[in-house]
Amino acid sequence: MSSTSTPNRGLTKIATNRLQKELVEWQVNPPAGFKHKVTDNLQRWIIEVTGAPGTLYANETYQLQVDFPEHYPMEAPQVIFLQPSPLHAHIYSNGHICLDILYDSWSPAMTVSSVCMSILSMLSSSTVKERPPDNDRYVKNCRNGRSPKETRWWFHDDKV
Template sequence: MTSSSATARKALSKIACNRLQKELVEWQVNPPAGFKHKVTDNLQRWVIEVIGAPGTLYANDTYQLQVDFPEHYPMEAPQVIFLHPAPLHPHIYSNGHICLGKTNDQKIPTCSS
């Protein structure tokens, strides 16, 4: 997200704020294996450290995800991107954006350049 779009982002609704506060507490009490939330003072933008899964090309590598929650979360999906350096993968662009596109003919996600 660019700085201009970050300033244009609307504040969280009361429902979104309550939901994210609840989810953050749950994360702190019972964090998912291989993930770590980097504490900031911004409830609307989370930075998550991800450790590559054992037995994969990404084993023992650490990556950071930026999760931006929209005004009407959870009714709207958050935007998730990898911060630099993004892992090398066919469905992850060099700018960190993740391709989740799917065509009608294929069972696996595909991305266009």
């Protein structure tokens, strides 16, 4: 190994291999509406998402930050919107996303692409631009840099 290359700290070999494979697949066949901003950090991806045509978010661009845990894909990545986050009933103003596949319903069969498509679908199906009803309370409780993975989410809205 040359002195200029640094291994991705904190990722198992399985996680590293999986992420490298997903990255190649993304470059060959990127999901529509998404751009991966290339960095040298395999453990944190920044992904640009553009709202789908004909939706409330058409032509609006947002950024997702995807942080991969040591044991990815056995453990879900942490996915948040960077500021400014879209105005949506399941997206808090601090960028945290209330979406079951990011927490309880995660499966190792899922990929970054499938997560992105789920987020775009969630955005596309929205009929109003509004924050979650408990946004202010939730964001206040997250002030000290709390991860959305530390939240006990309550998934009850199957319409969005």
